[in-house]
Amino acid sequence: MTSTSSSPVTETILNFIDGSYRKGSEGKSFPNVNPATGTAIGVVHEASQADVADAVAAAKAALTGPWGKMTTAERVKLIAAVATEIERRADDFLAAEVADTGKPRHVASHIDIPRGAANFRMFADVVSTMPGESFNTSTPDGGQALNYTVRKPKGVVAVVCPWNFPLLLMTWKVGPALACGNTVVVKPSEETPRTAALLGEVMNAVGMPKGVYNVVHGFGPGSAGEFLTSNPDVDAITFTGETGTGQAIMQKAAIGVRDISFELGGKNPAIVFADADLDKAVEGLSRSVFLNTGQVCLGTERVYVERPIFDAFVARMAAAAQGFKPGVTGDRAYLGPLISAEHREKVLGYYRRAVEDGATVVTGGGVPEISGAEAGGFFVEPTLWIDVAHGDTVMREEIFGPCCGIVPFDSEDEVIALANDTVYGLCASIWTENMSRGHRVAAAMDVGVCWVNSWFLRDLRTAFGGSGHSGIGREGGVHSLEFYTEITNICVKL
Numbered sequence: 001m002t003s004t005s006s007s008p009v010t011e012t013i014l015n016f017i018d019g020s021y022r023k024g025s026e027g028k029s030f031p032n033v034n035p036a037t038g039t040a041i042g043v044v045h046e047a048s049q050a051d052v053a054d055a056v057a058a059a060k061a062a063l064t065g066p067w068g069k070m071t072t073a074e075r076v077k078l079i080a081a082v083a084t085e086i087e088r089r090a091d092d093f094l095a096a097e098v099a100d101t102g103k104p105r106h107v108a109s110h111i112d113i114p115r116g117a118a119n120f121r122m123f124a125d126v127v128s129t130m131p132g133e134s135f136n137t138s139t140p141d142g143g144q145a146l147n148y149t150v151r152k153p154k155g156v157v158a159v160v161c162p163w164n165f166p167l168l169l170m171t172w173k174v175g176p177a178l179a180c181g182n183t184v185v186v187k188p189s190e191e192t193p194r195t196a197a198l199l200g201e202v203m204n205a206v207g208m209p210k211g212v213y214n215v216v217h218g219f220g221p222g223s224a225g226e227f228l229t230s231n232p233d234v235d236a237i238t239f240t241g242e243t244g245t246g247q248a249i250m251q252k253a254a255i256g257v258r259d260i261s262f263e264l265g266g267k268n269p270a271i272v273f274a275d276a277d278l279d280k281a282v283e284g285l286s287r288s289v290f291l292n293t294g295q296v297c298l299g300t301e302r303v304y305v306e307r308p309i310f311d312a313f314v315a316r317m318a319a320a321a322q323g324f325k326p327g328v329t330g331d332r333a334y335l336g337p338l339i340s341a342e343h344r345e346k347v348l349g350y351y352r353r354a355v356e357d358g359a360t361v362v363t364g365g366g367v368p369e370i371s372g373a374e375a376g377g378f379f380v381e382p383t384l385w386i387d388v389a390h391g392d393t394v395m396r397e398e399i400f401g402p403c404c405g406i407v408p409f410d411s412e413d414e415v416i417a418l419a420n421d422t423v424y425g426l427c428a429s430i431w432t433e434n435m436s437r438g439h440r441v442a443a444a445m446d447v448g449v450c451w452v453n454s455w456f457l458r459d460l461r462t463a464f465g466g467s468g469h470s471g472i473g474r475e476g477g478v479h480s481l482e483f484y485t486e487i488t489n490i491c492v493k494l
């Protein structure tokens, strides 16, 4: 990405290494495709192994340069300036994110871009107010010792990102990493390279020292992702994406015993009790199934509904689903495309599989008829299934599309067992007007995050992450400090 243009849509997208934009040293590039039209709209310069090594070396050197010598107050001021600059350039970030993902502008302008800024501002606050820990300790000779901790940055952090909320998920990691004094090398998804590249301009504009923030473009295996995660000068790896990719990265992290933080896939359940406020439940769950065209790790793909309201709920959800309009850009009800032709093929494979396994399609189930510029986009219909069995593939595997299976249940114990019977453990939502039940069932969910009568309601200070195949570790607020800092305990004999 050039540092001067304000029209990112047609730009060449470059790596950002040691404060400068660079082509890949091996001359390789790949197209950047707009998923809403299926057309190439840019060229991304792929980083070679040598480029990735340069980025890591720049990040390592920056740790002992002006960045490493800053006080916390100076560092936090710079981080807050990054947030302000993202806000000032919100239109550029919005254009870049919409071009890469095809998502509705109102989604990117209300979720992706503001969170990009908030992730820096919140972690600047957390680090400024970070308390230390101390203990007075009795010693064997009848005296006293004082134990206290100091936190230090871990070093060079590799940040490997997905394509569904590119700026949001990248800054969710870069914000705390920098606030804690680390340096980063970011590997954005090959599908969505623009906002990570654009953030380099922001870093230079606020005076971030060179080498603190670096971006390398490319793919996973045999490309920038693998080059980065296997570089021995990377001290820690934070990753959001597919569970299988997490396993591959974990193997690389084992060499050199590097720390990892993983936020992986999910097969998130929702439980709707008969006493739920149906309006609230349908509004919340249609958002959780269809927002971002279902490409949300927190999205709901299994809905359990208490039998007395099952038919009414299904009818209301079908009406809500039909309100999402794939391909109708500019309409408030616009349902964006899936990220790529390949991902659409994967989702359509699940659509076919559901029917083969005996599901009844309540609505959707295929590819919408679209004319005009969006005819080549990677759209699918919002889809709901009933008559799905617990063991069906579409009820067990993460699909990452705008679809879910809806299943009736008869008792609280039964539904808790069904909801928890998965290898994943990212999130759940419970819908009931009986708050004792809400608290009780929420606590029984084997997940990292459980919402009651809401979904994706985020307070950035809270612990965020998943258990089982959904991840390792928690980020958010002070929890991020556990991953992005190393503690030295100092024991002073008094």
Ligand SMILES: NC(=O)C1=CN([C@@H]2O[C@H](COP(=O)(O)OP(=O)(O)OC[C@H]3O[C@@H](n4cnc5c(N)ncnc54)[C@H](O)[C@@H]3O)[C@@H](O)[C@H]2O)C=CC1
Pocket (backbone or CB within 6 Å): 160, 161, 162, 163, 164, 187, 188, 189, 190, 218, 219, 220, 221, 224, 225, 226, 229, 240, 241, 242, 243, 245, 246, 248, 249, 263, 264, 265, 266, 296, 297, 343, 346, 398, 399, 400
């Ligand atoms: N937040 C989530 O839970 C997400 C889940 N997914 C799921 O994952 C599926 C595949 O999507 P992808 O974009 O291919 O996800 P992915 O997990 O393969 O890719 C995420 C990031 O990891 C990088 N990567 C891939 N393999 C790597 C390796 N061996 N070493 C280092 N880096 C590597 C990619 O280049 C990208 O930057 C989707 O169909 C969807 O079901 C995708 C994105 C986000």
Ligand SMILES: O=C(O)/C=C/C=C(\O)C(=O)O
Pocket (backbone or CB within 6 Å): 164, 165, 169, 172, 240, 263, 295, 296, 297, 298, 458, 464
């Ligand atoms: O709010 C967040 O921090 C994260 C939201 C979404 C995801 O993590 C995801 O879809 O991967």
